[in-house]
Amino acid sequence: MLNTKRSRVRAAAGVGMAAVVATVGAVTFNASAAERVPAAPAAVGADARAVSIPGIAPEIKPPDGSKPIGAYIVTNGTQNYKCDPATLTFEKTSTPEAQLIGTGGRLHHFGGPTWESLRDGSKVTAKKAGEKARQGTIAELLLKVEQPTTGNGVLSKATYINRLLTSGGVAPTTPCKTGDVASVKYGAVYVFWTN
DSSP states (O other): OHHHHHHHHHHHHHHHHHHTOSSSEEEEOOOOGGGOOOOOTTOOSTTEEEEOOOOOOGGGOOOTTOEEEEEEEEEEEEEEEEEETTTTEEOSOOEEEEEEEETTEEEEEETTTEEEETTTOOEEEEEEEEEEEETTEEEEEEEEEEEOOOSSSTTTTOOEEEEEEEEEOOOOOSBOOTTOEEEEEEEEEEEEEEO
16 A cells, blocks of 8 residues: 555656656756656656746746756645634644655755755755735745755755745635644645756
């Protein structure tokens, strides 16, 4: 049963990466044995994942001259909303908790918002710089890296991050009790840029 679940996650990662193929071009990395996942059909080489980005809305495009350094798909993630004790409704802001896989291996995405490489420990924290609303799902975003990592990890050169192709993750509209937290599943592709 576990192998079947892993196979579905690997297939979803391959499909997600394939959905993100051509504008960016091929981005590769040397995967460890634990990170090896079948490459997307357009990938080059055994350990490569090719990625591209279909039309990014003008309000969330990174600055001119930015170059993509990686793309990651959410394999398992939630947007977590707290109950506002004053209104007894869920707040409109959320805290992410997600596992991502992509061109630089696996990432953990959590509050901050922060992204940390499970491969080399590199970590970045970012702040929202632009937003594009989408009907029935959380918004697509442009985030500016505020706290870069040190060293030479997969995230060390990131200056901007896009959250694209979002699905789900919208705050519940139902009443809540003080202390309640709603964890709402979501999907997205994160693209990391340098300039």
